[in-house]
Amino acid sequence: MRPARTTVATAVAAVAALTAVTGCADKTDAxxxxxxxxxxxxxxxxxxxxxxxxxxxxxxxxxxxxxxxxxxxxxxxxxxxxxxxxxxxxxxxxxxxxxxxxxxxxxxxxxxxxxxxxxxxxxxxxxxxxxxxRRDPAKDAAVDAYRAYAQAQADATLPKVKTFTDAVRAGDIPAARKAFAPSRVGWERTEPVAESFGDIDPKTDTRADGLEDGQKWTGWHALEKQLWQDKKLSADSKALADQLDKDLADWQQRVGRAEITPTSMANGAKELLDEVATNKITGEEDRYSHTDLSDFQANVDGAQKAYELLKPVARKNDPALSAELDKQFAAIDTLLAKYHDSHSSDGFVAYTKVAPAQRKQLSDGVNALAEPLSKLAAAVVK
Structure with a gap:
C-alpha cells in the first residue's frame, strides 16, 4: 500500500527505515x-x-x-x-x-x-x-508459475475475507477481529500485482492519512479502526464490508490479466521489502490491531516466492547473489519465527509487544535482505 506521511515523526521514521533499505541503490547512477x-x-x-x-x-x-x-x-x-x-x-x-x-x-x-x-x-x-x-524457457516458466501463484493467493483470499466481512455484518466484533489478519495474507503476498492495476489498492488498503482529497475511506483499515480503536461498528460497517467483498472479487478476476514479466517479479519482490521497511517496521500499517507481523511475514513470503521462481535464472547469471539471497531470506525467516504465537489468531504476538531494540533487529534483517534483492532484476536480465 502506498504509505502516507502526515506527521514529522512518522516521516522521519519511515524515511530513515527506507534510506537504510535502499542505501546501495541510492548511490547508483546508472x-x-x-x-x-x-x-x-x-x-x-x-x-x-x-x-x-x-x-x-x-x-x-x-x-x-x-x-x-x-x-x-x-x-x-x-x-x-x-x-x-x-x-x-x-x-x-x-x-x-x-x-x-x-x-x-x-x-x-x-x-x-x-x-x-x-x-x-x-x-x-x-x-x-x-x-x-529469444524466448528463455526458464524465464517463461517463472512467469507462468508466478501468475498461477498470484491467482491461487487471490482465490484463497476471498473465502477468508468473507469470514471477516460476515462477522462484521453480524456485528460480531470478536469474530471479526480474529478474521482480520488472516483475510489479508494473500493480498500482502502479492500486493505489487494488485497495485499494478492502480484503482483497487486505494479502495481496499488505504489508511486514513493516505486518502486523496474527496476520497471516501473504504477497505480493511476503515473497519480495523472501528473494531479496535472505536470498539464498536458504525452504521456504515455493513456497507464497508459489502464494498470490500466487491473490490476484492474484482481483484481476483483481474489477476489473470496482470502484466507479469521476470523483471516485474524481481521489482515486485523488492517493493514488498520496501513495504516492510516503510509500513510494518514502523507499526503504521495495522496501527489499530497491531497485527503488523502477520503482514510482515506475508510480504516476505511473497518476495521469497518470486525469488525462488527466478532463482534458476539468477543462480546461472549471478551465483554469488543467489547464495546471498538464500542466506538472507533464511535469516529473516528465523528472526520472524521468534515472534510466533500459536495462541494468536494471526500466529504472531501483537506488535506492541516488540520492543524498540527488537524492532531495530528486524529492521537490520530487512536491510540485509533488501540490499541484494535490489540487484535481482539486473541479474535476471543479464
Missing amino acids: ASGGKGGPAVHVTAKDDSCAVSTASFAAGHVQLAVENQGSRVTEVELLFPDGRIATERENLGPGTRATVTAEVKAGTYNIACIPGMKGQGIRKKVTVTGGTAE
Missing part, C-alpha cells in the same frame, strides 16, 4: 539501460518531472531516477490504460535509484508524484519496436 542501451534519466522536483528522452526501444530499460525536490516522491512508468509497469516509491530528497522494467512498443507515461499523492506530474514517452529477444 550509465546504461537494458542490455547496453542508455538509461532513461528521470529527475523529479516538487513542480516538475524531467525525462531525458521521449522515446526509447522496447525490451529491458533502466530508469535512473533522482529526487531533487523537498518531499518524498514516487516515480512510476504507466501503461496506456493507467496500469503500473514499474515504480519506485519512497524516494527521499536527494535520493537516486535505478529501476529495471520490461516494456513493449506503445505509448506510456512517466509520472513523478511529489508527496506520493495524486496523479503527479506526467510525461508521455513512446516505446518503439525494439528487437525481440
Whole structure:
C-alpha cells in the first residue's frame, strides 16, 4: 500500500527505515539501460518531472531516477490504460535509484508524484519496436508459475475475507477481529500485482492519512479502526464490508490479466521489502490491531516466492547473489519465527509487544535482505 506521511515523526521514521533499505541503490547512477542501451534519466522536483528522452526501444530499460525536490516522491512508468509497469516509491530528497522494467512498443507515461499523492506530474514517452529477444524457457516458466501463484493467493483470499466481512455484518466484533489478519495474507503476498492495476489498492488498503482529497475511506483499515480503536461498528460497517467483498472479487478476476514479466517479479519482490521497511517496521500499517507481523511475514513470503521462481535464472547469471539471497531470506525467516504465537489468531504476538531494540533487529534483517534483492532484476536480465 502506498504509505502516507502526515506527521514529522512518522516521516522521519519511515524515511530513515527506507534510506537504510535502499542505501546501495541510492548511490547508483546508472550509465546504461537494458542490455547496453542508455538509461532513461528521470529527475523529479516538487513542480516538475524531467525525462531525458521521449522515446526509447522496447525490451529491458533502466530508469535512473533522482529526487531533487523537498518531499518524498514516487516515480512510476504507466501503461496506456493507467496500469503500473514499474515504480519506485519512497524516494527521499536527494535520493537516486535505478529501476529495471520490461516494456513493449506503445505509448506510456512517466509520472513523478511529489508527496506520493495524486496523479503527479506526467510525461508521455513512446516505446518503439525494439528487437525481440529469444524466448528463455526458464524465464517463461517463472512467469507462468508466478501468475498461477498470484491467482491461487487471490482465490484463497476471498473465502477468508468473507469470514471477516460476515462477522462484521453480524456485528460480531470478536469474530471479526480474529478474521482480520488472516483475510489479508494473500493480498500482502502479492500486493505489487494488485497495485499494478492502480484503482483497487486505494479502495481496499488505504489508511486514513493516505486518502486523496474527496476520497471516501473504504477497505480493511476503515473497519480495523472501528473494531479496535472505536470498539464498536458504525452504521456504515455493513456497507464497508459489502464494498470490500466487491473490490476484492474484482481483484481476483483481474489477476489473470496482470502484466507479469521476470523483471516485474524481481521489482515486485523488492517493493514488498520496501513495504516492510516503510509500513510494518514502523507499526503504521495495522496501527489499530497491531497485527503488523502477520503482514510482515506475508510480504516476505511473497518476495521469497518470486525469488525462488527466478532463482534458476539468477543462480546461472549471478551465483554469488543467489547464495546471498538464500542466506538472507533464511535469516529473516528465523528472526520472524521468534515472534510466533500459536495462541494468536494471526500466529504472531501483537506488535506492541516488540520492543524498540527488537524492532531495530528486524529492521537490520530487512536491510540485509533488501540490499541484494535490489540487484535481482539486473541479474535476471543479464
